[in-house]
Amino acid sequence: MDSGFGQTLLLTFQLAAVTTVLLLFIGVPLAFLLSRTQSRFKPILEALISMPLVLPPTVLGFYLLLAFSPRSALGNWLVETANIRLVFSFAGLVIGSLIYSLPFMVQPIQSGFESLPKHLREASYSLGKSVWQTLLRVELPNIKPAVLTGIVLAFAHTVGEFGVILMIGGNIPGETRVASIAIYDEVEALNYGMAFTILALVYTINRRMLRTA
Amino acid sequence: MIQTSLRKALHAATGPMTLDIQLDILTGEFLAITGASGSGKTTLLRLLAGLEKPEEGRILVDDTVWLDSARGIQLPIQERKVGLVFQEYALFPNMTVRENLEYGLGKGQSKVIIDELIGITELEQLLDRYPAKLSGGQQQRVALARALVRRPKLLLLDEPLSALDNRMRERLQNYILQVHQAFSLTTLLVSHDHREIFKLADRVISLRQGKISQPDLPETVRYANVSDGTFRLSGEVLQLEEAGSGFSVSVLIGTNVLRVPATMEDLRRLQPGDRVEVLVDAQHAMLIKA
Numbered sequence: 001m002d003s004g005f006g007q008t009l010l011l012t013f014q015l016a017a018v019t020t021v022l023l024l025f026i027g028v029p030l031a032f033l034l035s036r037t038q039s040r041f042k043p044i045l046e047a048l049i050s051m052p053l054v055l056p057p058t059v060l061g062f063y064l065l066l067a068f069s070p071r072s073a074l075g076n077w078l079v080e081t082a083n084i085r086l087v088f089s090f091a092g093l094v095i096g097s098l099i100y101s102l103p104f105m106v107q108p109i110q111s112g113f114e115s116l117p118k119h120l121r122e123a124s125y126s127l128g129k130s131v132w133q134t135l136l137r138v139e140l141p142n143i144k145p146a147v148l149t150g151i152v153l154a155f156a157h158t159v160g161e162f163g164v165i166l167m168i169g170g171n172i173p174g175e176t177r178v179a180s181i182a183i184y185d186e187v188e189a190l191n192y193g194m195a196f197t198i199l200a201l202v203y204t205i206n207r208r209m210l211r212t213a
Numbered sequence: 214m215i216q217t218s219l220r221k222a223l224h225a226a227t228g229p230m231t232l233d234i235q236l237d238i239l240t241g242e243f244l245a246i247t248g249a250s251g252s253g254k255t256t257l258l259r260l261l262a263g264l265e266k267p268e269e270g271r272i273l274v275d276d277t278v279w280l281d282s283a284r285g286i287q288l289p290i291q292e293r294k295v296g297l298v299f300q301e302y303a304l305f306p307n308m309t310v311r312e313n314l315e316y317g318l319g320k321g322q323s324k325v326i327i328d329e330l331i332g333i334t335e336l337e338q339l340l341d342r343y344p345a346k347l348s349g350g351q352q353q354r355v356a357l358a359r360a361l362v363r364r365p366k367l368l369l370l371d372e373p374l375s376a377l378d379n380r381m382r383e384r385l386q387n388y389i390l391q392v393h394q395a396f397s398l399t400t401l402l403v404s405h406d407h408r409e410i411f412k413l414a415d416r417v418i419s420l421r422q423g424k425i426s427q428p429d430l431p432e433t434v435r436y437a438n439v440s441d442g443t444f445r446l447s448g449e450v451l452q453l454e455e456a457g458s459g460f461s462v463s464v465l466i467g468t469n470v471l472r473v474p475a476t477m478e479d480l481r482r483l484q485p486g487d488r489v490e491v492l493v494d495a496q497h498a499m500l501i502k503a
Binding site (some may be wrong): 117119120123124125126127128129137141142 | 264291459
C-alpha cells in the first residue's frame with residue numbers, strides 16, 4: 001500500500017462526488033422538462049441522453065477525445081479562450097463522466113415526475129403557487145425515492161466507469177488515475193493481489209454508500 | 214355575475230367534437246352541470262379554472278376579464294382565485310392535513326381562516342395525519358377545506374363525491390352546502406347523481422356533445438297543446454317524502470323539479486330514478502312574458 005493507492009481511491013470518489021452533485025443540478029431540471037414537454041423534439045433529446053447506454057464506452061470516450069483534443073475546433077477554442085485542457089485532465093474526466101452517467105440520473109427522476117398524478121400540481125397552482133414553488137414543495141418531496149435512486153445510480157456508475165476514462169484521461173497518478181484504471185494497470189502487471197485489494201475496497205465503500213443512501 | 218363564452222376542439226372517445234358554450238352564472242348561484250361522460254363537463258370546469266386554453270372565448274367575472282382570446286388576455290390559474298376539488302382528492306401526500314391547509318395560505322394571509330374551515334368541516338381530530346391514513350370521505354373534506362383557504366369566489370367541484378359511498382356522500386353534501394352559504398360562494402358542481410343535484414343546486418344544465426342541450430323539451434312536454442286540458446310531462450323521480458298529512462314525490466322535469474302530491478300507493482310503486490309521466494290539469498293555462 002503506497003500513497004499512490006490512497007490517492008487513487010480519493011480521486012475516484014472525488015470524481016464520483018463532483019459528477020453526482022453536478023448531475024443532480026443538471027438532471028432534475030432536465031427530467032422535469034422532459035416529463036412536461038410535448039415537443040416533437042422530446043424523443044430526439046431522450047435518445048441523445050440515453051446514448052451512453054447503447055454506445056460502447058470506449059467509442060464514446062474516443063469521440064470525446066477527438067472533440068476535446070487541442071487539434072479539434074472545440075478543444076482548440078477551449079484552450080485559446082479559457083486555457084482549459086480537457087484531455088488527460090481531471091476536468092475532462094468530470095465532463096466525460098457527466099455525459100456517461102447522465103441517463104442514470106435523468107431517467108429515474110423523469111419517470112418519478114411522470115408517475116405523479118397531474119392533479120397534485122394542478123391543485124397547487126389553483127392555490128396560487130407558482131411552477132417553481134410547486135416543484136420544490138410538492139413535486140420533488142413526493143418523488144424523493146426516485147431522486148435518491150438517481151443519485152445512487154449516477155454515483156455507482158461513475159465509480160465503475162472505465163472505457164471513457166481510459167480514452168480521455170489516460171493513467172496519470174493524482175490526476176486521472178482512478179480505481180478502475182488502477183485495477184486494470186495492476187492486472188496488466190500481473191499484480192493480481194493489488195488489483196483485488198483495490199477492487200474489494202472500492203466495492204465495500206461503494207456498497208456502504210448505497211446502503212446509507 | 215360570471216359571463217362565459219367558450220369554444221374548444223376536443224377529442225372525445227366518440228371522436229372529435231367542439232365544445233361550444235355560452236353560459237351566464239349568477240353570483241351566489243349553485244349550478245350543477247350534468248351530461249354523459251365525454252360531453253365536455255370537466256373541460257368546461259378546467260377552462261374556467263385556467264387549466265386549459267380555449268381556441269376562442271371570453272370569461273368575465275364581475276368586472277374582471279379572466280380570458281379574452283380576441284385581446285390576448287389569459288389570466289393564469291394562480292391569479293383566478295378559484296377553489297378546485299377533484300374526484301381524486303389531490304391532497305399532497307408529503308404534508309399532514311394541517312400542512313395541506315396551510316399550504317393554501319397566501320403571503321401574509323392570517324391563519325384564522327384555517328381554524329374556521331377546520332371547524333366547519335370538523336377536521337379537528339385529523340390535523341396531524343397524513344392523507345394516506347385518511348378515508349376517502351375524510352380526504353375529500355380536507356380537499357374541500359383546502360380549496361377555500363384562499364377565500365375564492367368561485368368553487369369548482371369536479372365529481373367530488375363519485376368515489377364515495379352513499380352515507381359519506383350525504384355527509385359531504387351537507388358540508389358543501391354549508392360552505393357554499395357560509396362563504397357566499399358561486400359554486401359549479403359536475404355530477405351525474407340527480408339526487409345530489411336536486412339537493413344542492415339552484416339550477417342544472419346538461420351538456421351533450423360539448424353543447425348545452427335544451428332540457429329535453431320534445432321529450433318532457435309531449436303535448437304542448439292544452440286543448441284537451443292536460444299537460445303530459447315526463448321526468449325522473451328524485452325523492453319521495455311525507456308532506457303534512459299526505460305524501461309528495463319530487464320529479465325532475467327538464468331542469469325543473471316539480472313536487473307532486475302522491476298517495477301511499479304511489480310511494481310503494483315508485484323509487485328514486487324511475488321514469489314517470491306527470492299529468493297536469495291545465496284548464497286555465499296562461500302566458501306571461503318573461
